[in-house]
Amino acid sequence: MANTAFTDDQMRDTQGLVFSGYGAFPYCSYYLLQIKDPNKARSWIKRLVDEKITPGEPDKALRKQTGALNIALTAAGLSELGVNTGSFEQAFQEGMQSRSRATILGDQGKNASTAWLWGSDDKPVHILLMLFSVDEKTHSKSQKEEETAFKQGGVVLIKDLERFDTTNLNEEKGREHFGFADGVSNPLVEGFSSPTETGSGNEQAPRVIPTGEFILGYPNGYDGKVTKVPGEETLKDEEKFGFNGTYLVLRQLEQDVQTFWTFIRNEAKKQKIDQDYLAAKIVGRWKNGAVVKPDETKPPQITDADMALRNQFDFRDDYDGKGCPFGSHIRRTNPRGQGLGIEQKVENGQLTQASVETSLKVANRHRILRRGRSYGAFIENPLKENISGERGLFFICLNANIERQFEFIQHTWVNSLKFNGLYDEDDPLIGTYASANPGFKRSFTLPEDPLRRKVCDFQEFVKLRGGGYFFLPGIKALRMIGG
C-alpha cells in the first residue's frame, strides 16, 4: 500500500503548484497543447523533467527565485503517451466537455462545450504547460525557450488559440476583475510546510485538511482512507502511476465586468442602498477581502497583517445569514461550520460548538486548492470607460477526487437552487442555472432585519469559454512518461 506519511521527499516528488500559487511570480503563461508525435513528445517531457520542472520544495532557501514550470495532461493526452487511463476517476476519463459532466456542471446553453474556444470534442487539448516568471524580461526569455522546445518536441499549440499571458493585477494585492480581493481563502493542508503562503487557517476544528484530499496516495477526509491511486503502471518504489499526483480542473471564465457593475449601480439606486454593500453581499466579502459580518454596512478597516484573520471564521455567529448571505459566493463555495450538520443548536446567539463541528467536517470533504489567475486588462472604473477586450479568470483548482470536490461545489452548492434551504436562486456571482434553463429568473436573497431583501431579474456575469480536466502527475510519474 501507499506511503502514508507525507515527507519532504514526497513533497519533492510532487509538482510545486500543489503547494503554491507562485504569488512571487506575477508573469504567467498557460499553453494548451496537442501532441502530434508521441515519441518526440516523450523526449520533450523528459527534458522538462530533467531540467525545468518545479517540484515542491520544503526548504525556502532552495526554491528557485526566478520562475516556475509545471505540466498537466488530460486523459486523451495520457493515452497519446501510452499511459493506460482505465483506472482513473470516471469524471476525468469522460472529460469536462462530455455530456454527462456537462449535465452535472450545468455547462449548457451559452456555456455548452460546442461554443467553447478550446477543450470541446473537436478542439481537444492534451497538455497544459504553465510557465511563471518573476519579471517581464525573464518571462519573455522563458517563453521563447519553451515555445521553441515544444515545437521541436512533437507538440503544437492548439489551433485558434494563442497562449495566454495573465495580467498582473497585483497593484491592489490581487484583485480579480470585479474588484474583489482574490486568493484569500485556501485550505490548510496537513504536511504542507508553509500553509500560510496562500491564505491561512481556520481556528476552529478541524483546522487541517488531510493531505489525501489534495495529493493521491495519502489519508483522505474519510477516517484516513486512501483515495484510489490510479494507474496500471508501477513506478519505482512500487507506487502506482498516480502517486503524488492530483487532478487539476481548468475553466476559462469570462467576466462581464460592465454588466455586473451596471446592475449593481442600478439596483443599489433602486433599493436606496450602497453599491459596495450590495456587491459585497453577493460575494460574501468586502472588496478588501474581509467577510461581511452581521450589522456591517461598511467594510472594516484592515491591514495586510490582518490578511490571515480574514480567513479565521466560521458562521456560528451568522447562522441566519444576516452578514454573509446563505446565497453569497463564498458561503456557497465553502459553507464552513453551518448548514451541513444534523443539529443546528443555538445558544447565547451562537451555534454550539457541536453544531459547528459536524458541519465543518462535512464541508471539509468538499474543498479545493485554488490556483487560478486573472487574464485580460483590469478596468479601474467599469461604469465610465468604454470597455473593450475580453477579461476573466483562468480558474484552476486541485483536488484528489473531482466528483466529490470540484464538481460537488459546482453542482450542489454553486448551481443549486436549494442550497441551505433556499428556494429559487443560484450563486449570484458565478451561477449558470439560467443559461442551462431558459426562462429561469435569477434572484438573490439578503437576510435582513426585520424582513429579507431580495434582488430579482438580473443577468449572469460569467461565461465559460473553455475547460478541461487534467492530471498533474508526480515527478517520478512524469519521468516514467519521458521514458
Add this chain to the structure above:
Amino acid sequence: MEQKPITIVADVLDEKSLTELTRYLTPIGKDIKNNKIIRFATLKTLHYCCFIVIEDNPPPPGISRAAPVLVFEANIDGKVNEFLAEIVRQYPEFMHKVYSHCEGYLKEGKKPSNEELQAFLLANDRGANAFYIGHPGQTLEIIGYQNTLRSTLEAYIDANRPKLVKLAPDEIKKAILEHLAKTVPGFAQNKPVKTPALIKFAQMLSPYVNWVILFLALAVFVLVFMIAGEIGVFFILGLIAVFTGYLLFREIMDKQDERLQWDSIYLKDLQDVENRQAQNHLSSIIYVKPGKFRLLTLTAVLFFINLVAKVFATEGNLSGIVTIHFARWIILPGKANERTRLLFFSNYDGSWENYLGEFIDHASIGLTAVWSNTESNARPGGFPDTRLLGVVFDENKKWTSLFPAGARDEQRFKAFARNSQRPELIWYSAYPDLAVKNIGNNMKIHEGLFSDADLSGWLKRL
C-alpha cells in the same frame, strides 16, 4: 392522512414482452409531462412513482436466474386499493397494456376486467419492509396549498417591502394576514394540521434516540428477569453472545471488492437520466448474502429502521439526511432455486454524489447495517469490510476503527452502490421544484400564520 408505499412486483412473461414493455414505457418516461398516454398529474394522491424493469444478473453457478420483474413503485396519500382503482379507472388502456406483459395477468386465458386487474395489482403489492416519509401527513393537496400560500406571501413582500420594514414585527404579520385573507381562497378555514401528540413527543425524544433504545433494552431485561428470573436473563445474554460471535465470524469470512471500479453496464443509461432536474430517483437491487442468518439479520435491521422512520424521523430528517422525500426497502424472496434480493428506492433532492455523501457523512451506521448483509453477484461479497454491522463505529473515537463500518469506506461504498443501480423507464415527481427543506419551511410558515409563538423566527422563514 397517511402516506403509503406501493410496490407492485410482477414477472415479465418473456424476452418479447420485455422488449415490447421497454419500447412502450421508454417514450413515456422521456416525455413525462406531455405524452399522450398517461398524465400522472391527474392522479391527485400520487407524490412519486416509477416503473422499472429489473433483470437478474447472471447469478453464481448452481443458482437459477430469476425472471425479469416489472416493478411499479408509488408513494401515495390514503388507501392503496383506492389509488389502484383510480389509476385503473383513469388509465385503463395503459395499465392493461403494461400488465398484459406480465405473468398472472390473464384471467382464465382472457383479458381481465378493470376490477380483476385491480385485484391482480393488489395481490402483487409488496408494500415495503421499511418505509421512510420525509414529511409524514403532508398530503399532495397540503403541499400544494402551502406552496401557493408562500408564493402569494413572497410576492406581497417583494411588492411592499419598503412600506413593511417600517412597521413593527407584529404589524408586519398583521398586514400579511390581511393580504392572505383577501387573496387566498379558503385561507381562514385551511388551518395547519396538528401534529399528533404522540408524534410530537417522539420528535422531542428524537435527539436522544440512543438513550431511548438503551432504556428499552434495559426494560426488556427487567421484564425478562421478572418473568423468568436470572435464567431468563442469562439465556438472552447467551443468545446475544452467540449471535454476535457468529456474525463476526461471517463478517471476517466475507471478502470486499478491491477494485473500486464503476463497471456497471447500466452506467451510461443512468447518467442519461440523472440530474435533469433538482430531484433524482435511485433504484438499487442487490443479492442478500446466502443463508438464513443474513436474511434474518437484514429483516431485523429493516424492522428497526422502519420503526425509527415511523416514530422518530418525522421532520424531513432521516438521521441527518435532509434530502429524502420517500425511501423504501423491500426484500424480494427468490422462487425455488433463485437468490433473495434487496430492492431499494429513493426519491431525493440534489445529485447522486451529494446523496451518497450525506448517507456516508450522517447515516453510515444505518446503511451499513442494511447493506453489509448483501453482496453483488459478480464478485462474492463486495460490500466494504464491516464488523458488527458497523454499529460500533464512531468517527470521533479512534479505537472504533477496529470495527469498520463498511459505508465509511467512501470510495468502495460508492462503487458498490453505483454498480447496484438500475435505470428506471418512467419516473414521475408531482413537485419537482420543491426540496424537502422547502416543504418543511412552507409548513412552518403556514403554522406560524396561525400561532403567535416566535415571531422573529417566523419572519426569518419568509
